[in-house]
Amino acid sequence: MPRNFMQLPDFKKDLGWIAGVKEYIAIRLDAVNHYKPKRVGEIGVWRGVSACALVCCDDVKEYVGIDINTENCFKVVRLRLKYTNKHLDVELLEQDSMELHKLPGEPFDFIHIDGCHDTEYVLHDAVISLFSLKPGGILLFHDYHRSETREGIDQFLEKNKKDIAKVYFKGDVNVNSNVFVQKAG
Numbered sequence: 001m002p003r004n005f006m007q008l009p010d011f012k013k014d015l016g017w018i019a020g021v022k023e024y025i026a027i028r029l030d031a032v033n034h035y036k037p038k039r040v041g042e043i044g045v046w047r048g049v050s051a052c053a054l055v056c057c058d059d060v061k062e063y064v065g066i067d068i069n070t071e072n073c074f075k076v077v078r079l080r081l082k083y084t085n086k087h088l089d090v091e092l093l094e095q096d097s098m099e100l101h102k103l104p105g106e107p108f109d110f111i112h113i114d115g116c117h118d119t120e121y122v123l124h125d126a127v128i129s130l131f132s133l134k135p136g137g138i139l140l141f142h143d144y145h146r147s148e149t150r151e152g153i154d155q156f157l158e159k160n161k162k163d164i165a166k167v168y169f170k171g172d173v174n175v176n177s178n179v180f181v182q183k184a185g
């Protein structure tokens with residue numbers, strides 16, 4: 001894990017919460033350094049671990065995060081994002097993704113989906129995110145190893161084949177399975 005993650009405000013508290021957190025961060029850092037998105041969206045911000053990894057690249061200029069925010073985390077997320085990328089334009093929206101038909105601020109180059117992991121939510125979040133993505137843009141799903149999440153992602157992939165250019169998997173298949181989906185150009 002890069003040293004600066006350990007230095008994020010209040011970060012030690014999060015280390016035990018996400019299984020395979022080092023790999024989780026590394027996969028997201030690699031992804032943004034590879035795809036170099038300018039505009040990043042996320043459903044499921046929580047305390048901003050993924051958000052910080054996703055904006056940790058000079059190319060990223062804008063981040064929009066959506067979360068029901070029941071744990072009141074937006075304050076620490078704002079602090080952390082400022083620490084990670086000083087030139088970033090940040091919008092955090094307290095919002096149930098199920099009430100959305102698209103992500104506010106679309107279109108995005110890269111969207112991370114890590115909200116509610118129930119099948120119907122995953123499927124819904126995936127559909128509105130695909131709609132909110134630029135042609136050739138990337139969707140990244142976390143938790144494919146969880147059966148309800150996997151079911152939602154599989155249904156999404158099956159129903160949207162014609163709009164998808166590429167699908168690939170990364171990470172530990174037992175604790176940290178991630179799916180990358182590239183929208184057709």
Ligand SMILES: C[S@@+](CC[C@H](N)C(=O)[O-])C[C@H]1O[C@@H](n2cnc3c(N)ncnc32)[C@H](O)[C@@H]1O
Nearest residue numbers: 044045046048049050067068096097114115116
């Ligand atoms: C697994 S956590 C996200 C972890 C985050 N990506 C990180 O790396 O720190 C899931 C988040 O999804 C949010 N969430 C759950 N249901 C949601 C919904 N319907 N709409 C928006 N956010 C939701 C929860 O409040 C929680 O913060």
